[in-house]
Amino acid sequence: MSITYESPNQYMSDNTSLFSTSDNEATPSFASSATASTVQPSIPMHQEFMNVIQSRQLQGFNKNATFYRHQNIEDLKPIDSSTMHTLMLNKQLLIIDVRAYSYFAKTRIRSAINVSIPSVLLKRPTYSLEKVCESITYDEKAADRLRLWSQATHIVFYDHSSYSPSDSGNSTTAILLGSKLRSAGYKGQLNYLQGGLKVFYELHVNQCEIGPFNQQPLVFNRSKRPTNIQLPLPTSQVTSGVNPFFTNIRQNLELSHGPLKERFDVRLPWGLLNKDGAIYSNSPLSLSSHHPRFGLAGSSVDVKGNLQLPNWIRDIMDTENGPKKLAEMYELLERTEQKRLSTIMKHHSKQSGDDHFPFSIASSMEKGALNRYNNIWPYDYSRVRLNQTNDDYINANYIQYATIKKDITIDPISQSDHEIRLAQEGLLTQASLRTMDRVNVGLDCNRKYISTQGPLPTTFNDFWKMVWDENSQVIVMLTQEMEMNKIKCHQYWPSTMHVPKTYGVYTVTLLSESTKYILNMNDKRERNEDDLIMIRKFSLKHEGQDERMITQLQYTGWTDFGVPDQPIGILELVHQADAASREDMGPMIVHCSAGCGRSGTFCVIDTIIQRLWHERDVYTCSSTDKINQTVSRFREQRMSMVQTHRQYVFCYEVVLWWLLGYGNLPVSQPTSPSISIESVSKNSVESQERSSSIGSMVDDFKEL
Template sequence: MSVAFESPSPTPYGHQNPHSSNDAYFRQLSTNVQRPSTQPINGTNIHQEFFNAIQTRHTGQSPLVLVTSENRPSSRSPVQKSPPPTFPIEPINCEDLQSLLESDTKDHILLIDVRSFLQFSYSHIQYSINIAVPSTILRRPSFTIEKVYTAIVSNSERERLQQWKTYDQIIIYDQSSEILSDQCSARFLASKFDLAGYHGRLSYLKGGFELFKRTFPFMCDSGTRSNLQHKGESGMSLKLPSNHKPMSLGPLTVPAQDVCNPFFSNIRQNEELGMGPIKDRIPVRLPSGSSLDSNTDINLPNTPRCINISTYNHSGYTVRAPEWLKAILSLDGPKHLAEMYEKLERAEQKRLQNIVSYHSKHSHSNPSEFPLSIVAGIEKGALNRYTNIWPFEYSRVKLHRKGDSGDYVNASYIQYVSQPSQDINILPDVSEASLRTMRFPDSKTDIFRRYISTQGPLPTTFEDFWNVVWEQNSRVLVMLTKEEEMHKIKCHRYWPTSIGQTVNYGQSNVTLLSRTIESIDSQNQEDCIIISQLEISQPNQGRRRLTHFQYTGWNDFGVPDSPIGTLRLVGLADESQTLYEEHGGAGPMIVHCSAGCGRSGAFCAIDTAIQRLSKSLTQDVLFETIARFREQRVSMVQTMRQFVFCYEAICWWLLGYGELPVSDRDLSSEEESDHEELMCVDNKRHFQDGH
């Protein structure tokens, strides 16, 4: 990702580094699976099933179980003794820890469990807090003790950790270590305290949790956390049923304490923001031949589009940039953009942490009580292309015709709606405006375009995808990915390949009527827009025409070489959608890339911002639009490069590239006289058969 942490190797802006590890954040699922016949989550076991599902989807294994003396392999390699530590950390035996926990001085001890969240939730030593951060993150010098705070969701436990300097002794334990190895989480965490200036005693529990529980089982909580009465808040728990028995996995291939923590690793920002403030600085690119003057106005060699912010001079035209655009284009603009993007990222990080925290404490997922529930996405894991992109319950698209997968499809309604000043957020992580527009989608106050943002269909979801198209009466489909990028499948082909061919997808019959290709860059054959006219029918339901746009000039996690192709696509999709709406009506425009968040979010944000800016140029509407979209689907506009590209596209649009929205193209004679020196170029194209 293009931020200070783990940035890809430097490449020209707009080009994806073929060796980047960005795809690690999106863990693709195997597509060679049969359509699952999944059952609803058992309400009484919601906690265990929820986290088992996360663990299974994240690691590709069965749910994690404890390794005890009963199921530990009989043959084990001898423990290699690590070199003497460079900081003082001494062992403490189980008997001494038990005495401390039963003494009056227990409040002066900070007891930390570094095992995985699932192990901790199954059973742990009383009064301990859980810090389950992967050792690959803890080992980074820049991941300071302050960064560790962000990995703890429980407010009470975070407060306890933040007071670490006041404790007389910090004791860390893992699963079963007799001696701490150089590369274990306990040693890395202890070094954080030492480097931060801790002056008390640093200790680790010899024999770990396994030996302590075997010796003092009455000092261990099973399935629930200690109430921490002195802090006034109970921690999180899975509330496992009393008859729950873990599955037997056989030998673990990695140390138990290094198993990925689903709480930490499934929230992208935990890793990406763990290195501190974003330090990357990405400037907005201007068109060739343009320049900034001393007032941060933009000089152009050609005639800009008819937007009343330009004047003519002897060398061409000068666009008087609005104040918000000047801030973006100034010398401090890249820093300002990074700060805005980080604000979005930290808001989403907190939102997702609160979601997982809620699910760990509550056994229900009633949308009216918790609109941001992601249980449906977890339950139907095999229907998701990626393991960390789940739709929120209140904004997810639900199938009317329920099949084996119920009403689930990984798709979300996306729509900007203004937030009146008198409205109050009923939840800290989602605005009343977003809740209202999803609750009453046909409200007259919702004047901006409604989209469906979804993942690239899988073979197991082709039927569901076309059912959504039919049920929602969608007529315009926008595809922002190639089928394969960098030798990875990003989207399976879900439409017919030959003109005249009809393919059956369950109840839907889809026919390819025509296909045309519009080149964007004559020097790059892969930068083009493929326009397909389709017809869909269902038994006894008639036929409908659709238009499918595929833009091939935008690779995953990257940005196009210029905004020209994106602006052209926005204009074509807007024109098609408007004409369909005027001739018989049309439902939401369906937009997808691979995951249905990064490129899809950027497209929806640019299109909506253009609609808003065509009415008024006085304020920066893009940031507000993206923030609202992120309330409705995870990671809409996912990377900082994509975020900057959105501003770049809007800047180029203001300078005359792309088109005005169809609804704003026809000017009255009075408006034409006001802009007589600014000739509007209407690039309206003739629609072919199929519209």
């Protein structure tokens, strides 16, 4: 068996070392070796599989690496705008902007340095302060100034408008960077600017800068194509007492510090407050154009007309215990996946043949040139198989939430010993097995997706073949081609209008391209040039058959590892994807870079909105947490779906905003007899075109 395993763009995205791990959405599995305290028992191994894993370890092995341990920065003290303005006269002040670069480039405090790095990277012990400096590519002088951090008497972090780190989605960047500075010996004062740029700009506009830098834009040379590089395999000798699979599992490193320490609040729209589970407004403008969707998800209305949250959302919105509960739920998901991946590695280390293990990744291990990253593999039972005889592999999985109907006439499906054991261990549900049978007998099914990696030049033909084979007509792209100076996705579509381009036996023609900007939720006149949806229409032809129309929706406001600054863009993207879908088409194809973090988050949000609208979940006292339930199910179908703690919290945030009236209702009407369509929304189609605020069920309560 010929085994190749390198990510082709691994050698294009990092110039420091041929064997350095890529900073990709799928956390590289080989950033450091296990220390003595994390050494695992040795296990018997299948020879070829062991060779692959052992080779990868040699690439990323760093015997000097130490595990990052989360530190609470108790001295990240608040500082007001007036005090900071006075300190700016002191040249020993260092100001760090932790917002996304697109916002920093638009408006910033004078002399500030933008550091917008995913927390997943900052957690790594190998991601040093020097690497932080190297990540600053917009201005060489800014990187040089950051290297002089030891000379600063004060280092001040700021974001949009937070008064404390706990208020901000960017807090982790400040906390982790502050921890690295302390570990490196910084003795000065660490501060967080109260009110962020918003308050400082209002008081000291003369100390702010507006407008972009004059730096040269980064140019990506598309003529270069990655090649598959096969390294010589090592011998079968294994260090006694060490499990070579240990660092191959992301959670082994990320959970090695104990329980999660990070806490994230679910943010409400401006002007809204939560009091004992009721959402009310402290501003007459905050709900003027948005009507809560009373009744959905088990919500209700109180005597004052405020939305009363359902129990499962009320608990995580509790100021004191909510963030902790979210962290505990996400950690349980992570530990379950850790157990699932450990089971996979143990299985492959002992087995010599294909015995229909549902979570098998053997087919992927042999396809190095076809995998963007070397630690994200599709599970065998749910993977998409190309309709061809020589090689059916593509790094993609079917994703779908379905429930088994309570019907005693439906025969149980036959299960293998592996499937029974995995079910007993809580790693695989019968619902997932039934869903992936693709028969859907005895199932209540929600929308079906294909979650896949960003196509590589080596997989362009396969990608378009998958689009054709599956009759998919909507593609949701959640990444830019280049992010943080790294290749995240290669352009797999033609860029010249009405000029056909051939991908294998398929011809793709760009018919139209338009842009929909995401407007500021409080000021509709303001728009961010980097927060937008590109809408492209293609025709797809194959060997004289009728052409098909394909819609691609590319959302640019979501950086790798992170979350958007507000849910408005994602709600609009969900609506655009829903409007472009039809019942007679195949699965919606969703991809980011690795096809798990951002892709998983989108699939969960879209599925939850569909579930809440179509299921019999109206005017009930529902206590079922559908978001946690859906994330858990999707992780059975593709690894690391919803990959970070912040993305997990963001799912709740978006769904809450949707319940509060933001975004649109699904295009198709609910079929549940417990919902009166007329009482939900009269003339709903016309209303959706005029505004995103329809969907209120308050009339039902008036009748009661």
